[in-house]
Amino acid sequence: MAAEYTLVLVRHGESEWNKSNQFTGWYDCDLTEKGVAEAKFAGKALKEKGYTFDVAFTSVLKRAIKTLYFVQDELDLHWLPVHRHWRLNERHYGALQGLNKAETAEKYGNEQVHIWRRSYDTPPPALTPDDERWAGRDKRYADLDSSCVPACECLKDTVARVLPYWYDNIVPAIKSGKRVVISAHGNSLRALVKYLDNMTDDAILALNIPTGIPLVYKLDKDLKPLEHFYVADEEKVKAAMDKVANQGKAK
Numbered sequence: 001m002a003a004e005y006t007l008v009l010v011r012h013g014e015s016e017w018n019k020s021n022q023f024t025g026w027y028d029c030d031l032t033e034k035g036v037a038e039a040k041f042a043g044k045a046l047k048e049k050g051y052t053f054d055v056a057f058t059s060v061l062k063r064a065i066k067t068l069y070f071v072q073d074e075l076d077l078h079w080l081p082v083h084r085h086w087r088l089n090e091r092h093y094g095a096l097q098g099l100n101k102a103e104t105a106e107k108y109g110n111e112q113v114h115i116w117r118r119s120y121d122t123p124p125p126a127l128t129p130d131d132e133r134w135a136g137r138d139k140r141y142a143d144l145d146s147s148c149v150p151a152c153e154c155l156k157d158t159v160a161r162v163l164p165y166w167y168d169n170i171v172p173a174i175k176s177g178k179r180v181v182i183s184a185h186g187n188s189l190r191a192l193v194k195y196l197d198n199m200t201d202d203a204i205l206a207l208n209i210p211t212g213i214p215l216v217y218k219l220d221k222d223l224k225p226l227e228h229f230y231v232a233d234e235e236k237v238k239a240a241m242d243k244v245a246n247q248g249k250a251k
């Protein structure tokens with residue numbers, strides 16, 4: 001069956017806290033130099049394969065916004081309408097935000113950290129509103145009802161807040177024939193991929209999305225995936241996925 005629509009997902013390039021191996025969540029860290037190079041690679045790879053876009057969606061976190069910008073720059077699409085929304089933010093890591101992943105694994109064990117990182121419905125420990133990391137004080141969330149500001153999220157919670165944005169904003173854009181690119185985060189993209197591919201709660205445990213490698217979905221008229229693939233060679237994708245998986249292991 002020929003695909004009706006093409007959707008491209010890009011996880012931001014390496015961030016400062018990816019590099020220092022800290023749980024990041026809603027913390028707004030920048031891209032590293034390598035992250036900028038990865039974002040440019042994503043744009044170049046898309047250009048080389050002839051992709052272009054009519055509209056873009058991203059989070060309100062600069063690592064995803066800047067990655068999108070470098071993709072636009074490579075594709076000479078500076079004019080592209082860009083919609084930023086907190087619902088595409090990274091999964092909120094609660095009280096783990098800021099901690100080093102390998103040190104946390106040394107303290108609590110690899111298995112516990114794997115559960116916090118990848119399980120579908122076990123949330124990490126929660127933040128309290130008096131914690132300086134509480135996002136409710138950040139002015140970018142001023143219009144957000146405080147009951148929507150997460151204290152922590154498991155992937156199931158992230159799916160629940162990503163999907164309303166998918167249905168209300170992204171689906172209408174795709175169905176109107178617009179070519180859509182989404183620049184987001186490891187876990188907000190895992191949430192979307194779980195939904196699109198109808199993955200089981202167990203299957204999603206093993207999925208690690210690499211930074212800066214475009215993931216293309218070919219969709220039928222009902223937006224059911226016919227196929228998906230990364231725009232990079234298999235070895236590069238596998239090495240990048242393994243790198244993400246290994247971040248949560250004790251040294």
Ligand SMILES: O=C(O)[C@@H](CO)OP(=O)(O)O
Nearest residue numbers: 022023024025090117186
């Ligand atoms: O720290 C985070 O917010 C995410 C993405 O960088 O990490 P992880 O892969 O451990 O879920």
